[in-house]
Amino acid sequence: MDITAALKAGRQAAAATFTDTVxxxxxxxxxxxxxxxxxVTEEVITVYEGPGKIQATGASVNTPNAGGAQFTVESMSLxxxxxxxxxxISDPVEIVASPLNPQRVGQIFRINGLIEKTHATAQRFKVERITA
Incomplete structure (x- = not known):
């Protein structure tokens, strides 16, 4: 199998796991x-709305303090x-539908890293969720 055919198959397999709408x-x-x-509000445009998934990339959680308030920063990948x-970087990501896990709807993340790769089966981005 050549690399083009392998990538096409891999991309189809990856897309099958994108059960959320982001x-x-x-x-x-x-x-x-x-x-x-x-x-008066800030004008916002939608850059993308469609299939995707967000998943944990490991146990990467920080609990910094700022201005006397403690918050949690969870690192994940989109x-x-x-x-x-x-x-x-800094584009917000919202889960707008999640048929397999409805409690995720409304969760908001922020892109904080662009991951580039030549033979990618999906675009992957580092994201973080900040909660108070």
């Missing part, structure tokens, strides 16, 4: 004012199909 957004840097309420994006 949404990755990004601020445009602009603000918008609601014409009815007058509320897997999405090859060719979607591009994503940037």
């Amino acid at each position: 949404k990755i957004a990004r601020s445009t840097g602009n603000v918008v004012t609601d014409p009815i309420t007058g509320v 897997h999405v199909p090859i060719g979607v994006g591009p994503f940037l």
